[in-house]
Amino acid sequence: xxxxxxxxxxxxxxxxxxxxxxxxxxxxxxxxxxxxxxxxxxxxxxxxxxxxxxxxxxxxxxxxxxxxxxxxxxxxxxxxxxxxxxxxxxxxxxxxxxxxxxxxxxxxxxxxxxxxxxxxxxxxxxxxxxxxxxxxxxxxxxxxxxxxxxxxxxxxxxxxxxxxxxxxxxxxxxxxxxxxxxxxxxxxxxxxxxxxxxxxxxxxxxxxxxxxxxxxxxxxxxxxxxxxxxxxxxxxxxxxxxxxxxxxxxxxxxxxxxxxxxxxxxxxxxxxxxxxxxxxxxxxxxxxxxxxxxxxxxxxxxxxxxxxxxx
Numbered sequence: 001x002x003x004x005x006x007x008x009x010x011x012x013x014x015x016x017x018x019x020x021x022x023x024x025x026x027x028x029x030x031x032x033x034x035x036x037x038x039x040x041x042x043x044x045x046x047x048x049x050x051x052x053x054x055x056x057x058x059x060x061x062x063x064x065x066x067x068x069x070x071x072x073x074x075x076x077x078x079x080x081x082x083x084x085x086x087x088x089x090x091x092x093x094x095x096x097x098x099x100x101x102x103x104x105x106x107x108x109x110x111x112x113x114x115x116x117x118x119x120x121x122x123x124x125x126x127x128x129x130x131x132x133x134x135x136x137x138x139x140x141x142x143x144x145x146x147x148x149x150x151x152x153x154x155x156x157x158x159x160x161x162x163x164x165x166x167x168x169x170x171x172x173x174x175x176x177x178x179x180x181x182x183x184x185x186x187x188x189x190x191x192x193x194x195x196x197x198x199x200x201x202x203x204x205x206x207x208x209x210x211x212x213x214x215x216x217x218x219x220x221x222x223x224x225x226x227x228x229x230x231x232x233x234x235x236x237x238x239x240x241x242x243x244x245x246x247x248x249x250x251x252x253x254x255x256x257x258x259x260x261x262x263x264x265x266x267x268x269x270x271x272x273x274x275x276x277x278x279x280x281x282x283x284x285x286x287x288x289x290x291x292x293x294x295x296x297x298x299x300x301x302x303x304x305x306x307x308x309x310x311x
Contacts, residue, residue, distance in 0.1 A: 020044055022130075024094035025122055026101050027115055029108040029134030030063060032238075034212035037135045038067055045132060046071050049101035053078040053090055055114050059105045078102065078114050087118040091125050106238075107137050112156045112182060137211055138180050141240035144218050145178070145206035148245065152178040158191050158241070162281035169198040176245040183239045185209075190267030192227035195243070197260045199223060204244035210237035256286060262296035269297075 020041070028045050031037040046052070046064055052073040054060035064071050078086050094100050102109045102118060108131070109115030122129040138154050158181050159165045172179060172195075183191050188207070196203070201224025208218045215237070219226055223243070256264070261282055268278035276290075279297060283290035 017044065017048075020048060021099045023128035024097065024100060025090070025118070025127065025129040026099075026132055027109045027119070027129070028101055028103055028132040029136065030103050030106055032106045032135045032137050032140065032212055033210065033216075034135075035066055037212060038063075039132065039134050041132045042134060043067055043069050045101050046073075048099065049073040050099045051076060051090070051093060051101070053086070053100060053102045053118070055079050055104040055109070060103055063103075073101065078118065080114055083114045083117045087121040090118060091121045091127050094122065094127050095125065107135060108133070111136070111138065111154075135212065137182070137208075137238065137240050140211050141206070141208040141218075141242055142178065142180055144208055144211075145242040146220055147178045147204060147206060147242055149178065151176075152180060154180045157182045157184075158187070160187075163284060165194070166286065169195065172199055172243065172246065174246055178245055179243045181241045181243070183241055185236050185239055187271055188235055188239050188241075189227070189230040190264065190271060191241070192223060192230050193267055194264045196223035196227045197256050197264070199243070199246065201225070201227075203246060206242040207235075208240045208242065209235060211240065213237070258288065258292060258296045259300065261286060261288060261293050262300045265293055265297040266301060 026045055026049075028042050029039075030042065046067070046069045049071065050073050052060060052071065052075050054075060055078060057075045057077055060075060076086065076090075078090075090100055102115055104113035104115065107113065110119055119129055142149055142152055153175075155168065159168060192207070195205075200222075202222040204221075205223050205226055206218055206220045207226050207230070208216075210216045219229060221229075265275065265278040265282050268282070269275050273281075275297060276294060279294035280290040282288075283293045
């Protein structure tokens with residue numbers, strides 16, 4: 001183990017409330033945009049932790065400065081590329097009594113962020129772990145969506161691979177619970193269009209962006225309506241998509257037409273994906289020959305370009 005990551009002698013420990021560190025590993029939620037949402041418990045944990053495991057150490061340091069918290073902990077990284085190995089180290093330190101705070105860039109660690117493997121390792125080793133709750137993009141978007149909140153599921157980020165996305169859409173066709181998803185701003189227009197075709201343009205949904213920030217906005221309506229608005233605007237900021245439940249009858253589950261698939265392919269091309277690659281992915285996901293989708297996309301693109309030159 002790196003000597004820089006061993007715990008300090010007990011005699012040099014910073015004082016902490018006894019109840020604050022009943023459990024050696026604490027996962028703490030951080031603000032998702034508004035610093036005013038930082039809890040008093042988060043501030044006290046930052047000030048008294050001995051090790052802070054952060055998704056991005058620069059972001060964690062900036063947060064501490066913004067909250068005017070002086071911390072004495074050693075800062076270590078905990079991200080998707082090192083979580084497996086780093087978790088073992090952190091669990092061993094916690095077993096020895098080191099106070100370890102885990103934070104992500106925004107929201108609750110382990111929810112579409114690093115932390116799950118650490119919790120899994122701590123449980124397996126019999127080392128205590130707890131959470132300090134706080135802001136959450138999932139529940140914030142859900143509350144603002146205007147869609148049913150009594151039963152919902154969180155599906156993380158919309159899959160980038162066409163096959164995995166197709167599996168998600170197949171499940172959503174008859175999903176009766178409200179579903180919450182994350183998506184990147186540069187992909188949201190294409191995603192909404194594909195979802196509108198697969199799930200039905202009238203499927204109720206809400207798109208929340210910049211939650212808790214100055215320019216917070218929530219778009220509500222059918223998927224078709226949201227897709228049209230996203231196509232007209234260059235939406236920015238963190239995106240949370242909330243989709244209302246569908247019917248058991250599977251409305252909107254008719255196969256996509258060749259022209260619709262061509263439209264989805266061109267949306268992917270606009271994101272920077274090569275036309276042949278997009279046609280192959282979409283074709284494999286929907287059971288349509290890639291060559292047919294490729295040809296249809298070429299014809300559609302030529303038609304759109306020709307239409308654009310007509311007065």
